[in-house]
Amino acid sequence: MSFDFDAIWRTLPYLFLEGMQFTLTLTALSALGGLVLGTGIALLRLAGGRVLSAVAAGYVNLMRSLPLVLVIFWFYFLVPYLGQWVTGAARPIKVGAFASAWLTFTLFEAAYFSEIIRGGIQSIPRGQSQAGAALGLTWGQVMGSVILPQVFRTMLPVLLTQTIILFQDTSLVYVISLTDFLGAASKVAQRDGRLVEMYVFAALVYFAVCFLASQGVKRLQSRVAIIR
Amino acid sequence: MRAFDEGSMSGPVIRMDRVSKFYGPAFQVLKECSLEVARGEVVVVCGPSGSGKSTLIKCVNALEPFQSGAIEVNGARLLPGGRGVDLPKLRARVGMVFQHFELFPHLSVMGNLALAQRKALGRGEAEARAKGAALLERVGLSEHADKYPGQLSGGQQQRVAIARALAMDPVVMLFDEPTSALDPEMVSEVLDVMVALAAEGMTMMVVTHEMGFARRVAHRVVFMDRGEVVVDAAKEQFFGAATNERAAQFLSKILAH
Amino acid sequence: MNYNWNWSIYWVPSPEGGGTYMDFLLAGLWTTLVTAALAWAVAFTVGSIMGVLRSLPGDGIRPGRALANAWVELFRNIPLLVQLFLWYFVLPEVVPKGFGDWLKQRNDAPFITAVVGIGLFMSARVAVQVAAGVGALPRGQQAAGLAMGLTLPQTYRYVLLPMAYRVILPPLTSELINTIKNTSVALTIGLLELTARARAMQEFSFQVFEAFAAATIGYLVVNLVATAAMRMLERRLKLPGYGG
Numbered sequence: 176m177s178f179d180f181d182a183i184w185r186t187l188p189y190l191f192l193e194g195m196q197f198t199l200t201l202t203a204l205s206a207l208g209g210l211v212l213g214t215g216i217a218l219l220r221l222a223g224g225r226v227l228s229a230v231a232a233g234y235v236n237l238m239r240s241l242p243l244v245l246v247i248f249w250f251y252f253l254v255p256y257l258g259q260w261v262t263g264a265a266r267p268i269k270v271g272a273f274a275s276a277w278l279t280f281t282l283f284e285a286a287y288f289s290e291i292i293r294g295g296i297q298s299i300p301r302g303q304s305q306a307g308a309a310l311g312l313t314w315g316q317v318m319g320s321v322i323l324p325q326v327f328r329t330m331l332p333v334l335l336t337q338t339i340i341l342f343q344d345t346s347l348v349y350v351i352s353l354t355d356f357l358g359a360a361s362k363v364a365q366r367d368g369r370l371v372e373m374y375v376f377a378a379l380v381y382f383a384v385c386f387l388a389s390q391g392v393k394r395l396q397s398r399v400a401i402i403r
Numbered sequence: 404m405r406a407f408d409e410g411s412m413s414g415p416v417i418r419m420d421r422v423s424k425f426y427g428p429a430f431q432v433l434k435e436c437s438l439e440v441a442r443g444e445v446v447v448v449c450g451p452s453g454s455g456k457s458t459l460i461k462c463v464n465a466l467e468p469f470q471s472g473a474i475e476v477n478g479a480r481l482l483p484g485g486r487g488v489d490l491p492k493l494r495a496r497v498g499m500v501f502q503h504f505e506l507f508p509h510l511s512v513m514g515n516l517a518l519a520q521r522k523a524l525g526r527g528e529a530e531a532r533a534k535g536a537a538l539l540e541r542v543g544l545s546e547h548a549d550k551y552p553g554q555l556s557g558g559q560q561q562r563v564a565i566a567r568a569l570a571m572d573p574v575v576m577l578f579d580e581p582t583s584a585l586d587p588e589m590v591s592e593v594l595d596v597m598v599a600l601a602a603e604g605m606t607m608m609v610v611t612h613e614m615g616f617a618r619r620v621a622h623r624v625v626f627m628d629r630g631e632v633v634v635d636a637a638k639e640q641f642f643g644a645a646t647n648e649r650a651a652q653f654l655s656k657i658l659a660h
Numbered sequence: 661m662n663y664n665w666n667w668s669i670y671w672v673p674s675p676e677g678g679g680t681y682m683d684f685l686l687a688g689l690w691t692t693l694v695t696a697a698l699a700w701a702v703a704f705t706v707g708s709i710m711g712v713l714r715s716l717p718g719d720g721i722r723p724g725r726a727l728a729n730a731w732v733e734l735f736r737n738i739p740l741l742v743q744l745f746l747w748y749f750v751l752p753e754v755v756p757k758g759f760g761d762w763l764k765q766r767n768d769a770p771f772i773t774a775v776v777g778i779g780l781f782m783s784a785r786v787a788v789q790v791a792a793g794v795g796a797l798p799r800g801q802q803a804a805g806l807a808m809g810l811t812l813p814q815t816y817r818y819v820l821l822p823m824a825y826r827v828i829l830p831p832l833t834s835e836l837i838n839t840i841k842n843t844s845v846a847l848t849i850g851l852l853e854l855t856a857r858a859r860a861m862q863e864f865s866f867q868v869f870e871a872f873a874a875a876t877i878g879y880l881v882v883n884l885v886a887t888a889a890m891r892m893l894e895r896r897l898k899l900p901g902y903g904g
Contacts, residue, residue: 240837240883242844245855245875252868256663343739349848357742370749378742385737466803495809505804508899509822518818523809553901571808 182369183376186359194359195380201276201355202342208281209341210334213288218318220293231289238286243347250279251351276348284341291333295326332396339388343381356380414478415439416575416606417463422472424458432458433469434630440575445607447617450627451653456610457502459627460577463608464497465490477574495523498568502580504560506552512539512563513548516570524571531570538566542596558589565596576600578609614657618642626650669867670874681861682874688857689878695774695853696840702779703786703839710783711790712816717802728787735784740845744777748849774846774853782839789831793824826897833890837883854878 183190219231238246254275258268270278299322307317327334346357354362357377364373417440424433432455440446448456461467463474465485474481476497479488506515516535520526526534539545542562552560561581568576578597582590594616601607601620611617617624617638624641626634626649634647641650674684713728735743748769752760763769797820805815825832847856858875862868 237880240841241876241879242841242855244844244847245858245872245879248855248859248862249872249876252862252872346739346741347845349741357739361745364749371753374742374745374750378738378746381739381742382734382737386733389737461803464807466807491806491809491811493809494807497807499804499807501800501804501807503798503800505798505800507801507804507819507823509826519808519810522814522818551900553899555901567808 179369179372182363182367182372186363186367189363190356190359190376194354194356197273197353197358198342198345198355201273201280201345201348202338204277205280205284205345206338206341208277209284209288212281212285213290214292214323216285216289217292217296220289221296222314235286235289238283239290243283243344244350246283247276247279247347247350250282251275254278272351272353276345276351276353280341280345284337284344287337287340288334291330291337292326295330295333296322298329299325328399331399332392335392335395336389339385339392342388343385346381415441415475416444416477417608418475419459419463420473420475422459422462422469422474424455424462424467424469432630433462435472436627436630436632437472438625438632438635440606440608442606443604444622445601445605445609445620446623446625447621448608448610448625448627449612449614449617449653449657450633453629454627455630456627457579460579460608460610463575463577464494464499466499491523495519495571496574498571498573498576500561500564500568500576500578500581502584504552504557504564504584506560506564506567508552511549511551512544512555515552515563516567519567520570534570535566538569539563541569541599542566543592556589557585558592561585561589561593562596565593565600569600575606575608578607578611580610580612582611582613612657614642614654626653628653663869664867665869666867667870669865669870672865674861675864676860681865684861685854685857685874685878688852688854688875689882691771691851692840692843692853692878693882695771695778695843695846695851696836698775699778699782699843700836700839702775703782703835706780706783707786708790710787711794712821714787714791715794728791732784732787735781736788740778740781740842741848743781744773744846744849747777748773770846770849770851773849774843774851778839778842778846781842782835785835785838786832789828789835790824792831793828794820796827797823826894826899829890829894829897833887836886836890840882840886841879 216231216235219227220235221228223231254270255267258264258270259266262268303321303325304317307321308314312320345355348355349358349361352358360373360377364370367373417438419436419438421435421437422433423431423435425431436455436459438446438459448460450456458467462469463476465481465488468483468485470483472483473487476488476493479493481488481493506512507518510518513532513535516538517528517531520531520534521528536545536548539548542565544559544562544566547555547559547563552563555563565576565581581597582593585593590613594613597607597609597616598620609616609621621638623635623637625632626641626647628649634641634650642654670682670685671680673679674681676684710728710731713724714732716722716725718725752763754760755763766772794816801819801823802815805819806812810818843851843853844855847853847859852860854875858871861874862871865871
């Protein structure tokens with residue numbers, strides 16, 4: 176059996192300019208959205224009062240209990256109906272495939288990011304917030320200027336690792352036929368009958384990106400520790 | 404590899420011959436240390452932190468490898484890098500008591516006593532338990548045989564640890580700061596066991612700050628400083644008249660309170 | 661909302677034949693459980709071996725530790741979906757033709773692939789946990805075991821691993837749950853587990869919410885049961901006087 180390198184070589188532009196671009200964009204936007212939303216959820220859990228705190232906790236537990244594939248299906252089918260309900264339109268709203276995916280991943284990953292941020296906030300010594308309050312800062316100021324900056328710094332390696340996991344998770348958009356990097360490789364594989372070449376190549380690319388990224392995070396870990 | 408000798412009745416139980424150990428190329432933690440422990444002798448090793456005394460005692464049962472020199476334990480010759488001797492066999496005959504007790508938390512007291520007897524010495528379950536029970540009696544803890552380490556006080560745990568080491572019928576007992584991690588009121592219950600052990604003629608090498616114990620029971624005292632054996636003298640000499648200045652300094656600080 | 665709610669859809673016979681939609685979904689749940697159980701068995705066994713290798717003490721390069729680290733890096737830097745595709749599509753093509761054809765013809769190919777693929781994917785995660793568990797034990801435990809004359813394997817078997825597994829029970833529970841969730845990825849290679857069947861039900865009956873709601877409840881229940889079982893295990897293994 177011969178390994179047809181040409182099949183890969185020919186389709187590199189498609190694989191990377193379309194497929195990988197989709198993957199990277201989805202990863203970046205979902206990470207950002209997930210981080211912002213996740214921080215909000217963490218703050219709600221820690222300081223939101225009984226009801227909001229319970230709702231936030233329920234949300235996180237729900238998202239972490241369900242397979243991502245199922246959540247992808249939920250949003251894929253649910254979002255058009257939700258849009259219709261929210262805007263009062265006559266028919267379910269057609270949402271773009273990318274937008275649906277971005278919404279899914281943002282909401283899903285937010286649960287995981289919120290746990291990381293929550294753990295980070297709880298690990299900051301209580302004396303820090305007490306000192307902030309003693310200086311006359313409000314809760315919001317203490318959070319924004321004292322606590323969260325330290326949290327993001329110490330948790331940066333963990334947040335980046337979670338982003339690498341997110342990068343891998345985006346491959347699951349396959350189940351709704353979106354063309355991310357794996358999807359592109361798969362399309363070529365089926366069209367050209369080159370399953371072995373394309374899937375092995377896809378595996379190698381994912382491995383290279385994730386391995387190098389995680390090595391980078393390891394190096395970063397030793398730099399960002401806050402000496403107390 | 405030489406099988407571990409059942410023991411030459413003559414000659415020292417431990418002979419350390421110019422043992423040196425390095426951590427990395429720059430830092431030498433043991434500098435050509437030589438020392439002997441004769442049969443039935445109790446040798447106390449003392450010195451400031453960082454002097455290498457814990458490292459030295461851990462070289463005897465090869466828990467710490469050394470880079471040059473040699474150590475003879477009951478006739479078997481241990482070489483740099485842990486070569487020359489069947490290590491598990493050596494360690495089965497050398498008892499060690501640790502600063503933090505190191506009882507196995509998932510086994511009961513009896514379980515702790517029996518484990519190495521069965522696995523390293525091949526004794527049967529009944530024999531191991533009988534031995535364990537006898538030793539628990541000796542250290543005054545018979546009624547705790549079925550308890551778990553987490554349920555015992557520090558002093559009790561350390562006494563069990565001593566019994567656990569004795570269960571292997573060792574030719575020499577090594578103690579690495581056995582009372583340093585204990586609350587003050589529990590120190591004496593452990594020292595009492597060690598004193599009784601010495602009175603029975605057990606060969607012992609003890610790293611400790613407890614100079615009272617040394618005065619009572621030691622035959623010789625070794626003072627280490629910065630990786631070197633600075634003083635190695637009979638007890639009377641060590642505590643008596645002019646001894647090495649550094650040692651005298653150390654002693655005065657310890658004995659002050 | 662332009663949607664026909666029909667919660668009695670579960671009791672309607674499914675086009676697959678052989679029962680109602682509820683039977684159809686329950687069969688999927690069963691597949692999920694069996695696949696997860698076998699995959700977990702693989703993950704736990706292989707992961708424990710790799711974890712022990714990864715935790716080996718040593719100055720200088722130990723081949724065992726290098727192997728275990730390479731294993732972990734390999735299986736955790738490639739998405740699970742890609743790994744399943746490699747097992748399912750690529751493996752039959754690169755092995756000798758007879759074996760490859762036999763693999764492709766098996767009726768239970770998706771199932772076997774899922775068990776092996778998910779099992780090995782998770783084994784890397786278990787390995788990391790086991791190594792971390794051993795690493796979290798006080799240094800003196802290994803020294804004490806060796807000092808008594810136990811060999812290193814004996815020390816692992818009787819001293820280190822019994823405590824390490826207790827320490828990592830909570831993260832291991834997470835990994836068990838992850839294994840259950842990961843079975844859903846195998847729908848891409850044709851495994852008819854719970855999510856796959858919910859999707860099929862949605863396609864046949866157009867009752868989107870009912871179908872996926874059932875799957876959601878299924879996963880939540882399985883999650884609760886698995887977590888409760890692991891908690892019971894934790895209680896049984898609890899040592900008197902040890903830990904909180």
